[in-house]
Amino acid sequence: MTAIGSGDLASAERQAFGYEALGPILAEFCLRLWLFQRFFADADDTTLLFCARGGLRLQRLYERFLARTGLPAAMAHDNLMISRLIAARTAIERPGDGLLSELGREFAGRPMREVAVALTQRGDIALSLEWDAAFEGERFRSLLAATDDGAMALRQAVASQDASFRDHLASRTQGRGRVILCDTGLYGSTVRLLREGMPERKWYCLQFARANYKNLATPHFAHTRGLSIESDVYLPWHAPTAGLRFWHLIEAALEPDLPSARVFEGSKAGGDLRSNLEVEGWQARIAPDGPGLFAGALAYIDALDEMALPHVAGRAALGWRRFKRAVVWPDRAAVAALSLNDRSRDFGRSDHVAQFAQAGAIGPLARIRDSLWREGAVRRAFPRLGWAGLLVIEAAHTARALRFRGAALRRRFRRETSIDRAPGMALGGGP
Amino acid sequence: MFPSEPTPDTVLSCDVFDTLLHRDHRSQFRRLRDIAALSSSRLAAERGIARAPGTIWRIRMEVQREAYAAQAMGRPNGDIRFQDVIDATARLLALDKAGGTILHEAELAVERVQLTPHTALFDWLKAQRARTGCRIIAISDTYHTAATISQLLGQLAPDHPIDAVHTSADHDATKRSGALFHAVLRQEGLEPGQMLHIGDDPVADIAMARAAKLRPWRVVRPRYVRARRKFDALLGRLQAIMHPPGLSEALESKSA
Secondary structure, eight states, X not given: OOOTTOOHHHHHHHHHHIIIIIHHHHHHHHHHHHHHHHHOSOGGGEEEEEETTHHXXXXXXXXXXXXXXXXXXXXXXXXXXXXXXXXXXXXXXXXXXXXXXXXXXXXXXXXXXXXXXXXXXXXXXXXXXXXXXXXXXXXXXXXXXXXXXXXXXXXXXXXXXXXXXXXXXXXXXXXXXXXXXXXXXXXXXXXXXXXXXXXXXXXXXXXXXXXXXTOOOOTTGGGEEEEEEEOSSOOTTXXXXXXGTTHHHHHHHHOOSSOOOOOEESOTTTTOOEETXXXXXXXXXXXXXXXXXXXXXXXXXXXXXXXXXXXXXXHHHHXXXXXXXXXXXXXXXXXXXXXXXXEEOOTTOOOEEOSSOOOSSSOHHHHHXXXXXXXXXXXXXXXXXXXXXXXXXXXXXXXXXXXXHHHHHHHHHHHHHHHHTOXXXXXXXXX | OOOOOOOTTOEEEEOTBTTTEEEOSOOHHHHHHHHHHHHHHHIIIIXXXXXXXXXXXXXXXXXXXXXXXXXXXXXXXXXXXXXXXXXXXXXXXXXXXXXXXXXXXXXXXXXXXXXXXXXXXXXXXXXXXXXXXXXXXEEEOSSSOHHHHHXXXXXXXXXOOOOEEXXXXXXXXXXXXXXXXXXXXXXXXXXXXXXXXXXXXXXXXXXXXXXXXXEEXXXXXXXXXXXXXXXXXXXXXXHHHHSOTTHHHHHHHHHO
8 A cells, every 4th residue: 555645754654553553453353363263163164265355465464373373273264356346246147135235336326337337347248228227226137137139248248257256266165165255344245245146155254344334234244243343333432443434544454456356367177267356476466565554564463473362452452542543533644644545446447536535616524524534634624623623523423323322222122121021921930 | 939740751951050050140241350360360379370360351252252253153053162262262371281271160160159059949849859750951051061060060059959961062052042952852852842941041941942842931030130230241341441451461561
């Protein structure tokens, strides 16, 4: 990751932040990942697959963590060249709620032709004019199932790519039936799509963070765990949820400078099946490309040994405090150090979104609202009085979090009360 | 208070924790803190190993949380095993086998102190045994083995009438899912209607027993005990937020 206007100072600060904050946090993630696979049933029939792109760096961290601490890995693991786009293709033959809701959110108001181009990564398929209508789930389903030449060519192109992915998956799982995906997060679209598209396998997912920020249905959450963060909203009293205030920072630290996996070339029979991500020297590009957040985190992991294990969790708590201070209450130095390049929208498209909304026709408040890191945007827009804005934001989040927790407690109370008062239950006396 | 007139061919089955053996007001949160404190002092006294209580507590909580999460996801009908929890905890605390044994013993020591036998229930069970000669078994959703539960019963209620103990850890099947009842019926060679199950949990001991066609009977702890335990858990959580365990030790270890 490189930052806008990066200099040696900002680079050193990013490295320090990576070492002091992200390093302990990611060490705790690795420890929890090790624990989870240690207790997961039927480890012999399960493969832990680290998902491109962020998962590739998580794999690097995990392997380094195990090597440094001497913890044995019980479960086979490997990488998986996947993206939401590739996962979506597995579900195209029988489009279900998972696929349609995901596409509906990604392509809201966009023409369905755009969805077709994203799925096939081809612009040469002649589709009927009906594909120019704005995306609508049921309409999309019927267009996909149509018998005209364009729809058939589209289905064939998707099926061909999907077959390549299934070959790639088979090469990774080596006959094992259960797959645990390991990815950065948040909603877990990939595992939801795969559970829908390939129900013959058992899919689970371990993420750095799990949050239903999309406000969609969550049938896959029973099989998806956020190892470091598991909350739908930021809770001011729980430091790890500060990760949700600037999620793109964590993603940017973990995503190597490689393209998102979109298509496969070659064949399993020919032994040259590979994704577009696997460009010349791709494995070397997973490593840090100089001082920065990931380099700092990796250096922290490299400094661990077996005797550091008892303190991993405690140091992670300190790491989260540092993270929260920098992200929720940033000073000018933090804003400079934690600035990111534009982030890709992805899902087969090439457009980007800026970390801080650009000044233009919109006013400063709208710019703050539309920024990926609102606290940072406040500090940028109001260098002197920014603290007042940060207080307002924190107060608003506290109120929201209290409402959220209150609703959760009420639901829990109702559930427990209804169980305790179940009709027809024989009630005996106490001691 | 208790069901009347079990017939001679009835097998009486009892839950263990908060049915045969009553836990005191301490929440699990507090119990693990007590275990961590005892482990820490024993490790220092017997092995000369310095592990702060906060560090032990935090690791133990981590292990239990991930173990149950993995179990719930990978095999929701099964259960984890105590020895696996101890092994993983010892590994993450960088302890050798002797250190692991101290953790194991500290857990059971705190467990014992927290438990008291439900004498009224034991008396009733003995009366039924004397009257009909019926078989009496214990069925528990716990990560302990039957041998450990038998040991606890023997220490706390030496003349107990329990003929056999079945645990979810041994069967890799829980009452909460109903699977343990089916496994026990198979092993005991019983028809569901022959078994009368007594327990405190409205789901595991009542609803799931009824779903397995057993005859369930619920015994409940007084409301004040349950309320005090909840309050104790809340207090523990507040303390953990105010003074996160393991944090100062992590700072010290870092500066060292």
